[in-house]
Amino acid sequence: MTPRRWKRVHNAVLNVLTAVVGLVTVFPILWMVIASLQNNRSLLAGQVSLTNLYWSNFVQLWTHVKFFVYFKNSLIICGTTMVISTSFACLAGYALARFRFKGAETFNYAIIGTQMIPGIMFLLPLYMMFLWIKQTFGLPMVNTYWGMIGVYTAFFTPMSIFIMRGFFAAIPRELEEAALIDGCSQFQAFWRVILPVSIPGLIATAVYVFLTAWDELLFAWVLTTSSSVQTIPVGIRLYVGQYNNRYDLLMAAAVVTTIPVLVTFFATQKWFVSGMTAGSVKG
């Protein structure tokens, strides 16, 4: 074989391999969507139809469970957490990337350290703290939006700082130096010069927070007991417990919870990938 021909074959083989990997990767998601649109009996019997679709599964889901409420709760809790966490991370990440202040090193270790704490260890103390706040200050914390938002903000801010710090570190210092020479204060340089070029990093962090908050089950399970504040994972877990073997409905629920994050991701993926990777590549 001539080298050129060999190269063509080589490339074709790699393309086929890529296609196979892609198919295997997407298949479970496709199957989830297809299964959600089947009649349960034929689904269990292994007969799948792509023409006779049971959209009623979704209607049933919507009417049987208070799905809309869970959905709304998740949006409120995860959305607010996303905004607060990203803002905190943006501020703290900038401080860590640019200033050599006393305690910065310790703070860096603490950020990684928070990821080492088994969540289950401080779940009970946190619950007790919630009760204590209610007793002492009369402010209810269990079964409230702000209780969950507070906990989630603390949870996801460390990793967000990690992302933002990497992103800021990749921005050349000359940008601020020029602004400082022009008479900006340090904060103005940050606010007017650095923030506008950090949009991809901010979006990446925000999406990251939203996705992980949307995914949290354990703390929501313990800290919320009323369906008026429970999030989707909790609702789903309660729901699937009742509907054993109704795989059509289970898959419909799975599809419905995946769609919001899927949409978020697709809408932002251009910035997400660049924002997420900027820091890690140069950091």
Place this chain on the structure above:
Amino acid sequence: LKNLATEWRRHRLAYLLVAPTIIFMVLVHLVPMTQGIYMSFLKLNQFTLSLFLKAPFVGLDNFTGVLFDVDNPVRAGLKLAIRNTAIYSVVVSVVVLSTGMGVALLLNREFRGRSFVRTIMLLPWVVPTYVVGILWGFMWQHDNGIMNRILVDWLGLFADRPFWLSGRNVIWAIIIPTVWRFWPFVMVMFLAGLQTIPGELYEAAEIDGANPWLRFRHITIPLLRPIIAIQLLFQIINGVYAYNIVQMMFGNGAGYPGEWGDLMMTLLTRQSFGSWLFGYGAAVSVMLMIVMLGFVWVWYRVFRQELVIK
């Protein structure tokens, strides 16, 4: 004290910027964690739960009980959970990182629709982990699961339909979905790293007669070491503290994952919030945290050079 005052004046902005985060971290991490550590020295179970931190102080009894007392209710399950978690986190990390690297190399070529393929491949990472558990719990079903239909009926890889959700197979039934969920993200990080490596490096090496393996080994790997270091750390943490996927896969979120599926987190959650053995649970958590801090220390020693921010 004077030093502190000058330090404050010099870096006032920095301190103000980190203040909100510090407040939250102290309230939601430091205080409850300290209480959690203290809980591990208390006889805290269903009878003393209402006393919380005023429960009887028993020193190291929880630790010695969990480790050495044959009659301890947590001990037998703990041995299995440690084994499973070790296998799970190591296998998941290794396979996720190598798959991520392999596919990143595949996609680091010029071909039509590359960004589309990359987006498609990142899809599993968007699926919430509790959904991954439900979905694969359905796919692994013995009689009507799609996996047995593909593997046995279509491909003929097994003579009999394996039971994926009981016995030894469970460890694979939890590893495979986890890998499926997490490799795409690692791949995207590697791919971004690969694209920053200048092509001239490879061309020069090729002229010097280096074969593809040598080029990969001596150019790609060293340049990607910072990304490898970070992703390895996160995968291990992810694996050791994994909960959602395994929890949701068995009995629709209410079942016991079995002797080959029970992980540290599913065990601790069951013993703490199911059997109210909070004292024992806290003791195990504290030990787990110490082990993980040891792991991070080793990790830091190995990768220290790569992690310095220039």
